[in-house]
Amino acid sequence: MIDTLIIDGLSFALPLFIMAIGGIYSERSGITNLALEGLQGFGAFFGALWAVTISYYFDIPIQKLYYLALLLSMVGGMLFSMIHALLCIKFKANQVISGVVINILSMALTTFLTTQINIVAFGELSDKFQIGTSVRFTIPGLSKLPVLGAAFKNLYPFEIVILFIALIAAYVLNKTGFGLRLRACGDNPHSVDAAGVDVYKVQFKAVLISGALSGLAGICYTYSILTHFSPSIYMGYGYLSIAALIFGNWKILPTLGACLIFGFARSGGYVLGQILKMPSTFSDLIMTLPYVLTLLLLIFFSKSNRPPRALGEIYDKGKR
Amino acid sequence: MREKSVGKRKENVLAKFFLKSIGNERWQHITIPIFLIFLSFFAASIIILALGKNPLGAFYNLLQGVGILPKPSYAAYKSMLTDFLSLLNYMTPMVFASLAVSIALKGGLFNIGVSGQMLLAGFIASITVGYSSLSRIVAKPLVLAIGIIAGGILGGLIGFLKYKFNINEVVSSIMFNYIIQYVLSFFIHSYYIDPVSRQSKYIADTARLTLVNVEMFGLKMDISIGFVIAIILAIALKVFFHKSRLGFEIKAVGANPKGAKYAGINVGRTMILTMVLSGVFSGLAGVTYYLGYFASIQPKVLPSVGFDAIAVALLGNTNPYGIIGASFIISIIDRGSTYMSSMAGVRKEIASVITGMILLFTACTAYIQHKIRDNKDKLSYMARKEAEE
Numbered sequence: 001m002i003d004t005l006i007i008d009g010l011s012f013a014l015p016l017f018i019m020a021i022g023g024i025y026s027e028r029s030g031i032t033n034l035a036l037e038g039l040q041g042f043g044a045f046f047g048a049l050w051a052v053t054i055s056y057y058f059d060i061p062i063q064k065l066y067y068l069a070l071l072l073s074m075v076g077g078m079l080f081s082m083i084h085a086l087l088c089i090k091f092k093a094n095q096v097i098s099g100v101v102i103n104i105l106s107m108a109l110t111t112f113l114t115t116q117i118n119i120v121a122f123g124e125l126s127d128k129f130q131i132g133t134s135v136r137f138t139i140p141g142l143s144k145l146p147v148l149g150a151a152f153k154n155l156y157p158f159e160i161v162i163l164f165i166a167l168i169a170a171y172v173l174n175k176t177g178f179g180l181r182l183r184a185c186g187d188n189p190h191s192v193d194a195a196g197v198d199v200y201k202v203q204f205k206a207v208l209i210s211g212a213l214s215g216l217a218g219i220c221y222t223y224s225i226l227t228h229f230s231p232s233i234y235m236g237y238g239y240l241s242i243a244a245l246i247f248g249n250w251k252i253l254p255t256l257g258a259c260l261i262f263g264f265a266r267s268g269g270y271v272l273g274q275i276l277k278m279p280s281t282f283s284d285l286i287m288t289l290p291y292v293l294t295l296l297l298l299i300f301f302s303k304s305n306r307p308p309r310a311l312g313e314i315y316d317k318g319k320r
Numbered sequence: 321m322r323e324k325s326v327g328k329r330k331e332n333v334l335a336k337f338f339l340k341s342i343g344n345e346r347w348q349h350i351t352i353p354i355f356l357i358f359l360s361f362f363a364a365s366i367i368i369l370a371l372g373k374n375p376l377g378a379f380y381n382l383l384q385g386v387g388i389l390p391k392p393s394y395a396a397y398k399s400m401l402t403d404f405l406s407l408l409n410y411m412t413p414m415v416f417a418s419l420a421v422s423i424a425l426k427g428g429l430f431n432i433g434v435s436g437q438m439l440l441a442g443f444i445a446s447i448t449v450g451y452s453s454l455s456r457i458v459a460k461p462l463v464l465a466i467g468i469i470a471g472g473i474l475g476g477l478i479g480f481l482k483y484k485f486n487i488n489e490v491v492s493s494i495m496f497n498y499i500i501q502y503v504l505s506f507f508i509h510s511y512y513i514d515p516v517s518r519q520s521k522y523i524a525d526t527a528r529l530t531l532v533n534v535e536m537f538g539l540k541m542d543i544s545i546g547f548v549i550a551i552i553l554a555i556a557l558k559v560f561f562h563k564s565r566l567g568f569e570i571k572a573v574g575a576n577p578k579g580a581k582y583a584g585i586n587v588g589r590t591m592i593l594t595m596v597l598s599g600v601f602s603g604l605a606g607v608t609y610y611l612g613y614f615a616s617i618q619p620k621v622l623p624s625v626g627f628d629a630i631a632v633a634l635l636g637n638t639n640p641y642g643i644i645g646a647s648f649i650i651s652i653i654d655r656g657s658t659y660m661s662s663m664a665g666v667r668k669e670i671a672s673v674i675t676g677m678i679l680l681f682t683a684c685t686a687y688i689q690h691k692i693r694d695n696k697d698k699l700s701y702m703a704r705k706e707a708e709e
Contacts, residue, residue, distance in 0.1 A: 034490060083680070091687040096430050096490065097634065101683050104627055105676035112669035116371070239494045246491065284506040284620070291498045294491075295481075302486045 001275065005267045006150035013263025014162045015220035019241040020248070020255045021169050022213030028173070028250060029206035030186040032312040034099030035084045036214045037238025038106030039077045041231075043215020044222045045110040046076020048129040048229035049117065056122060062132050069131065070158060070219055077215020078208050080106060085207040089200050092314045103238070111231045129229040131222060134158065158220045165213070170252045182206055186308030189315045199315055214238065236291075243294040249305055258297070262290045336699065348692075349637045352685055356635070357649060360677040367673070368666055378664040385659025386652050397540040409530050409544040409613055411651040413438070416550055416605035417629035418647055419557060420471075420598045422638035424489075426561065427594030428574035433478060433493025435626025436500040437602035441470040442610030443504050443617060447512065450523030450611060459527040460545070467607030468600050475599015479592035489595070497622060505619040513619075520617040529612035546608035553604075554640040570594050602626070624672075628654070631679040650675055 019036055026033035051069040055062040080102070087098040111127065118126045134156050142152040173179040181202055184192045189199045221237065222229045240262060248255030269286035365375035383389040387403025394400075417434050424431035445466040449459050478496065481487045512520040525532065531543045561567040572580040573590045581587050609625060610617050632650050636642030657671035 087683055091684045093683040093686065098683050100432060100630055101679045105680055108672035108676040112667060112673050115667055115669060236494060236498055239491065243491050246488065281506055281509045284502045288499045288502045291495045295495045298487045299485045
């Protein structure tokens with residue numbers, strides 16, 4: 001029981017975490033990013049589409065395309081996040097509105113394209129891309145540890161990829177010059193401009209990074225929870241990750257904590273349902289656990305939060 | 321050299337024509353949205369063309385489907401008029417929902433929880449009045465009242481959380497959306513499910529806000545009571561924002577919360593009241609949707625109207641009259657797409673793609689206005705220079 005709780009909790013929390021890191025990048029640079037939900041969906045769509053197409057036309061077993069799909073979904077998320085970057089930075093649109101617009105557009109576009117491509121390219125009437133489940137592996141020695149050993153059992157390969165990328169992301173954000181400039185853009189863009197750095201460029205990069213990381217998160221959910229790509233990927237995980245990063249005060253390590261809480265709340269709910277032998281209708285109530293928890297945590301922690309000072313403000317060079 | 325200047329002049333003529341047609345600032349709030357809609361349809365035509373279908377034919381079918389253009393044949397008791405009336409019936413919740421979004425936007429808040437508020441109001445009204453045997457005259461106003469109260473309370477709660485605990489209203493309303501969706505799905509599955517349709521049981525006709533199958537002129541039509549109320553309330557809202565004190569305060573807080581505070585406006589109270597008012601309209605959208613257009617609730621599904629309403633509110637420039645016009649257009653796209661897909665063979669999902677694109681372009685309105693002003697200045701400068709030469 002405790003094993004499933006940890007295994008499922010981790011495989012849910014880590015994609016959420018990488019998406020939240022993307023959000024942190026964007027928001028620390030001063031661009032509000034509610035588009036994470038749409039970006040993860042589009043990234044997953046893009047990765048799944050290419051995986052299915054390549055395996056269909058080149059006759060390669062789809063399991064072998066796992067890492068390619070991960071990479072392509074990052075590309076897809078990045079491509080779609082360009083719209084957000086353009087709208088917010090070049091066209092000076094309201095960032096909240098732009099984010100929501102992208103979510104709606106992404107949902108409409110991927111639903112339409114999935115059915116359409118299925119008909120045209122594969123000749124079937126379906127709104128899904130079957131990409132199969134991911135292989136899982138167990139780290140030999142460590143998994144024998146009592147209780148905590150479960151964290152090393154039945155791992156998805158993407159969990160390692162995510163941890164690796166998260167480490168790099170944390171290093172870049174906190175220890176490099178680029179990270180420093182990025183954080184400064186979110187707090188005081190004019191000073192960054194005075195130091196001779198192009199604020200727009202830094203923000204543009206930050207939004208693209210958030211797109212890539214969200215796309216990765218999206219394909220991870222397709223591989224783990226859904227086992228196919230379909231519009232049911234829009235479950236609100238993007239918004240959940242935004243809640244996580246707000247709860248984590250726009251810092252990477254506390255955000256990891258928040259994501260783990262969400263993950264364990266979710267898997268804990270399922271385990272609880274099994275222990276108490278509840279009828280399946282109760283699963284709906286269990287599904288609300290992460291959301292209720294988010295609200296409660298936000299009530300307690302939002303007050304002391306300190307968002308980036310220039311978050312959501314449209315940066316105008318001429319303004320002083 | 322000469323050729324080049326001719327080419328340039330031609331370009332100028334085009335630019336002049338473009339600026340003439342949408343450049344007048346007095347009319348920009350109408351001309352720009354219309355331009356954007358054309359742009360979206362143009363983009364959609366490209367997609368439809370790429371699929372090897374005829375876009376003009378598809379758009380013609382779109383209008384046929386909603387009773388604006390005549391269909392080649394009609395079923396018994398049906399005509400263009402019945403199609404058009406059902407369009408109005410479909411449009412009613414959208415008008416309410418978009419007004420809800422626009423109220424929040426005016427107050428500087430973003431109510432993305434309209435769907436959840438709709439679902440809650442619709443559910444409570446269904447189980448209290450919808451399944452009762454109250455008479456027509458009592459039931460219908462009671463449904464409206466319940467919608468208003470349920471929506472208002474939930475909206476107010478979101479505003480309160482924002483004011484008291486500094487919780488971003490976007491995040492909290494999305495959390496409420498999911499909580500409501502799942503909790504109500506649990507209740508519907510446990511107590512109110514219709515085993516055949518897999519939806520909640522149908523409500524009594526006496527409680528419905530749409531008069532269904534009214535026989536008149538040899539036709540059977542659906543007449544929406546809610547539509548009349550929506551129009552009246554849209555006008556009332558226009559007056560409210562122009563003439564009343566609270567309306568002014570909401571706008572002031574939306575424009576500049578700090579300035580409003582120094583002017584002696586109670587910002588927290590105004591914020592909560594904005595959300596209450598927005599919730600009230602969401603609630604009305606919910607009851608006209610679940611107890612008007614439909615007569616039952618599909619479990620675990622949030623009404624997409626609540627999200628489309630964001631598009632409509634932006635397209636209508638958060639102006640009540642603009643919203644009525646924008647709802648009309650978006651409803652045509654949504655509602656006509658079924659007929660279009662059956663006639664032209666274009667997938668129904670293209671409708672939401674068109675809506676999405678309209679929305680995307682609308683987000684750039686400020687930039688377009690800016691560009692127009694820029695180009696206008698440039699043109700007038702050039703004209704002056706030419707005159708000097």
